[in-house]
Amino acid sequence: MFELLGIPPQALFGQLLLGLINGSFYAILSLGLAVIFGLLNIINFTHGAQYMMGAFVAWMLLNWLGLGYWSAFILSPVIVGIVGVVLERNLIAQLASTDKVRSLLFLVATLVVFIVSYAAIGWSMALSLFLALAIGGGLGAAWAHYARDRIGVVEGHVDHLYGLLLTFGLALIIQGLFRNEYGSSGLPYQIPAQLTGGQNLGFMFLPNYRGWVVVASLVVCLATWFTIEKTRLGAYLRAATENATLTQAFGINVPRLVTLTYGFGVGLAAFAGVLAAPIYSVNPTMGENLIIVVFAVVVIGGMGSILGAIVTGFGLGLIEGLTKVFYPEASNTVIFIIMAIVLLIKPAGLFGRAA
Amino acid sequence: MADSAAIDSPLAPPVSESRGVEALHRAIFIGLAALLVVAPFVVYPVFLMKVLCFALFACAFNLLLGYGGLLSFGHAAYFGMASYVSAYTAKYWGLTPELAILLGTVVAGFLGLAFGALAIRRQGIYFAMITLALAQMVFFFSLQTPRFTGGEDGIQAVPRGKLFGLLSLADDRVLYYVVAAIFLAGFLLIYRVIHSPFGQVLKAIRDNEPRAVSLGYRTAQYKLAVFVLSATLAGLAGATKAIVFQLASLTDVNWPMSGEVVLMTLVGGMGTVFGPIAGAAVIIAMENYLAQLGSWVLVVQGVIFVACVLLFREGIVGVIGKRIKQPL
Numbered sequence: 001m002f003e004l005l006g007i008p009p010q011a012l013f014g015q016l017l018l019g020l021i022n023g024s025f026y027a028i029l030s031l032g033l034a035v036i037f038g039l040l041n042i043i044n045f046t047h048g049a050q051y052m053m054g055a056f057v058a059w060m061l062l063n064w065l066g067l068g069y070w071s072a073f074i075l076s077p078v079i080v081g082i083v084g085v086v087l088e089r090n091l092i093a094q095l096a097s098t099d100k101v102r103s104l105l106f107l108v109a110t111l112v113v114f115i116v117s118y119a120a121i122g123w124s125m126a127l128s129l130f131l132a133l134a135i136g137g138g139l140g141a142a143w144a145h146y147a148r149d150r151i152g153v154v155e156g157h158v159d160h161l162y163g164l165l166l167t168f169g170l171a172l173i174i175q176g177l178f179r180n181e182y183g184s185s186g187l188p189y190q191i192p193a194q195l196t197g198g199q200n201l202g203f204m205f206l207p208n209y210r211g212w213v214v215v216a217s218l219v220v221c222l223a224t225w226f227t228i229e230k231t232r233l234g235a236y237l238r239a240a241t242e243n244a245t246l247t248q249a250f251g252i253n254v255p256r257l258v259t260l261t262y263g264f265g266v267g268l269a270a271f272a273g274v275l276a277a278p279i280y281s282v283n284p285t286m287g288e289n290l291i292i293v294v295f296a297v298v299v300i301g302g303m304g305s306i307l308g309a310i311v312t313g314f315g316l317g318l319i320e321g322l323t324k325v326f327y328p329e330a331s332n333t334v335i336f337i338i339m340a341i342v343l344l345i346k347p348a349g350l351f352g353r354a355a
Numbered sequence: 356m357a358d359s360a361a362i363d364s365p366l367a368p369p370v371s372e373s374r375g376v377e378a379l380h381r382a383i384f385i386g387l388a389a390l391l392v393v394a395p396f397v398v399y400p401v402f403l404m405k406v407l408c409f410a411l412f413a414c415a416f417n418l419l420l421g422y423g424g425l426l427s428f429g430h431a432a433y434f435g436m437a438s439y440v441s442a443y444t445a446k447y448w449g450l451t452p453e454l455a456i457l458l459g460t461v462v463a464g465f466l467g468l469a470f471g472a473l474a475i476r477r478q479g480i481y482f483a484m485i486t487l488a489l490a491q492m493v494f495f496f497s498l499q500t501p502r503f504t505g506g507e508d509g510i511q512a513v514p515r516g517k518l519f520g521l522l523s524l525a526d527d528r529v530l531y532y533v534v535a536a537i538f539l540a541g542f543l544l545i546y547r548v549i550h551s552p553f554g555q556v557l558k559a560i561r562d563n564e565p566r567a568v569s570l571g572y573r574t575a576q577y578k579l580a581v582f583v584l585s586a587t588l589a590g591l592a593g594a595t596k597a598i599v600f601q602l603a604s605l606t607d608v609n610w611p612m613s614g615e616v617v618l619m620t621l622v623g624g625m626g627t628v629f630g631p632i633a634g635a636a637v638i639i640a641m642e643n644y645l646a647q648l649g650s651w652v653l654v655v656q657g658v659i660f661v662a663c664v665l666l667f668r669e670g671i672v673g674v675i676g677k678r679i680k681q682p683l
Contacts, residue, residue: 042480160480162668164483165617166665171657174657177654179650180651288610292487292488292610295487295488299481332495333492333496336492340489
């Protein structure tokens with residue numbers, strides 16, 4: 001066997017593969033952040049928590065309903081996406097409105113239902129949470145329908161920092177709830193039977209599931225890119241990103257587009273969570289540190305370009321993997337260091353448009 | 356500085372009004388100082404010291420966010436690093452507490468200079484993400500250098516020592532008055548900065564940066580200066596906290612600490628002079644009550660965050676200030 005700089009190739013390629021896998025998570029998550037940021041002009045701090053929820057919903061589907069990996073593959077992003085839509089409609093979208101009734105109603109209803117169901121009746125945290133969100137969301141929607149003639153003044157410009165703080169608060173709530181219920185030791189999730197085993201490639205052993213993660217995330221990333229850049233829906237989206245008022249004037253329902261975009265971005269995060277579940281254990285803290293790394297990835301890549309987000313995500317994952325081989329002490333910090341260097345050389349980010 | 360010609364601009368508020376506000380602020384400040392003098396006879400001094408350390412931390416943060424308009428999500432880095440330095444030097448180098456605190460503060464200032472210089476290259480949301488990422492780097496550094504930070508255990512049993520080598524700080528009451536003096540000094544400094552010509556320019560940059568640039572101000576320098584100042588004072592708070600609790604740990608340098616200081620400022624009232632103090636008192640008191648509840652504290656904090664951002668953006672002191680039509 002040949003050796004590279006004293007590193008056995010098994011170790012090198014093993015770490016590179018792990019880097020590629022991490023890179024696919026970075027790519028999917030930063031893609032979701034970029035899509036949401038483009039239209040909503042907020043940074044979705046809840047992204048890490050939603051990634052974690054994706055993994056947990058997959059675990060719940062398996063253990064409570066007996067639905068395996070392939071059902072979770074579709075269902076989990078949809079469920080977490082719907083939760084995202086409820087949060088967007090009732091909280092995030094209300095940031096810009098001076099009429100606070102809907103968000104107040106939603107908050108109070110959700111809290112009351114959750115407390116009654118969890119503390120008084122004693123149902124499980126997840127069931128209480130989904131029930132509370134359903135009832136709160138229903139009430140919010142009912143109010144919005146009833147009060148549709150009430151003109152809540154919509155401020156054109158909300159300080160985007162409030163969006164960051166709001167989603168940060170939501171992340172704290174979700175992470176706190178899950179940590180409270182499931183501790184922080186993590187739950188196992190089996191690799192689906194079709195993807196166990198592996199291939200011997202001669203220079204390394206490739207576990208099937210890991211190869212699948214890379215392929216699946218590449219496909220999803222490229223499909224997202226295609227949808228946004230090449231389809232009619234994507235054209236609406238890009239138009240609304242460019243100028244929401246004008247797009248609305250052309251008869252496109254921009255608020256609905258915004259909500260769907262948020263749901264889609266959140267669904268992407270949950271999708272990454274499902275992919276991650278068999279590799280890392282299903283853990284309430286799995287999104288916490290990841291989201292900060294993804295923020296650094298987003299700063300490096302710049303949020304202006306979809307392909308840029310994908311390329312940066314995979315590239316940085318690989319670099320991180322290489323660092324683990326050659327200088328493991330720095331593997332946690334290498335992305336942050338790269339971020340600092342990029343800021344010095346090209347402050348707008350590698351693919352960013354200068355402000 | 357070339358910019359100083361603009362100090363006496365006609366844009367400054369009319370003298371009579373600002374004088375009234377100043378008198379009000381002075382009265383509140385004297386009341387606050389008097390309250391701090393008698394407080395340890397009523398309330399447990401260690402709890403008060405915790406509130407004071409976090410109040411100073413929040414005031415330093417508010418200087419940056421409320422007056423500079425810069426949301427740093429990584430202030431735990433300066434707070435935590437200063438607390439490590441002061442704990443380490445007090446324990447292993449045998450420095451007296453005032454020197455240990457000073458050294459921690461200075462280190463935080465230099466860290467703020469390095470990180471600030473990087474972060475001000477981007478605006479708004481990117482600024483927040485960059486500061487968060489850089490702070491996370493400090494966290495990993497602290498995690499991986501157990502010889503300096505004690506790793507997961509932190510630096511424990513830090514001696515409180517003797518102030519100037521003379522006055523023993525082992526007694527909680529004595530230490531309390533030292534901490535109160537540090538807090539009041541830090542607070543007065545921040546107050547002076549806010550109401551100085553520098554502070555006026557800062558507010559101008561916060562409200563309309565392109566216009567400040569067009570008036571000839573080098574906004575980057577102002578932003579960096581306020582960033583360093585804020586990081587230094589956050590360091591002062593962290594270094595003091597390490598001496599008070601005789602402990603420096605990973606909690607002080609991790610991201611939830613950065614979130615907590617944002618929460619304190621938000622609850623008390625961003626961009627108000629006294630808001631962060633009220634916010635720190637409320638949040639620390641709440642955490643003390645909920646300490647047995649474990650992760651529920653996170654949930655409660657999150658709910659407060661959401662409710663504040665959506666329904667209560669002015670914060671406690673902001674609302675009071677609006678009621679009495681005076682900026683507080």
